[in-house]
Amino acid sequence: MAAPSTDPGEALAELSRIRLDEVDLADILRRVAGLANQTVPGSAHVTVTLAQGGANSSAACTSDLARQLDEWQYRYERGPCLDAAASAASISLPDLAVEERWPEWAAQARAAGIGSSLSIGLPIQEAVTGALNLYGLTAHAFDGVAVRAAENFAAYAAVALANAHLYDNAATLARQMQEAMRSRAVIEQAKGIIMGERRCSADEAFALLSKLSQDANRKVREVAEALVANAAGR
Incomplete structure (x- = not known):
């Protein structure tokens, strides 16, 4: 399992230092994805799913490969990131070679070189939900330590995104x-x-x-x- 390149404490501190009046929501989402990829052991690619008004999108991603894996789920309306966003739960797929819940998507991911995935629900607002999606290159890329690190990071990220979303809505209303x-x-x-x-x-x-x-x-x-x-x- 690859070690994180950024200390979790430093990543959470960086999230707390984000100035909502200096960056927009899209930039905050990109920072969340990048920091998660650097912080969670075993992570190779990260996306942030946003679900609002029946529409799903990858609001931020660290690679085109990860975005394409998300978009397959949006197209067919099934997959771990959608279930995590809807339930605000953590969904771990430790070995895509034996995944039975979403076999078609797992086959797509394996063909792209992904061995495991982890999706953490982000309860951003009542009308807006999301998920932090992490992809590993090997099976069992995310052990118990990695899952706890991802959940801890996601809890802080959800607060940052909720604040950013409220600020963005308020700024839009003011304009x-x-x-x-x-x-x-x-x-x-x-x-x-x-x-x-x-x-x-x-x-x-x-x-x-x-x-x-x-x-x-x-x-x-x-x-x-x-x-x-x-x-x-x-």
Whole structure:
């Protein structure tokens, strides 16, 4: 069994030092995959599966080979990484040559040079689950020490990913709110211009903006921006 190249304590410390305001979710997922591959004894390839809204994806991977093994499971909707993500459990396949639960996938993995696999469920959020998937080159690549190391790492990684996901959602909502506020401001400006030029009410001004939007097949905000820009030019 290959020894880890990174001390587990150092890996967990690096996870805790991640600044959510400096890196995006994709980068955090890549760090999680890379650190797991360096930390867990026997690991040769790592992926991180995310399952949300019925869709599964390998959000991060350390090799194309590992990603392809995951994608086979997504395509046929069965396999250890999907079961681990759904159950938040640890699923170890110590010898793919005698694997009976997913024989077709095991044959694919063995043909790619993989002898064993280990998937650890990641309960990230109620609506988002995942799995940390580790692939070994030989049978029995992950002994009891390696499984415990993977589970310990996954527990910290799940917290980091949950925080990152919450931060990403909050940042997206903030951007959407800012955009909505900008749109509202420019629409109010355009309404004011129309009201001043046509001596009409606010409702009538907005009705005119809506009609111009429909006639031009453009968003109301875009019509309003053009009107404000034209008035500023005059």
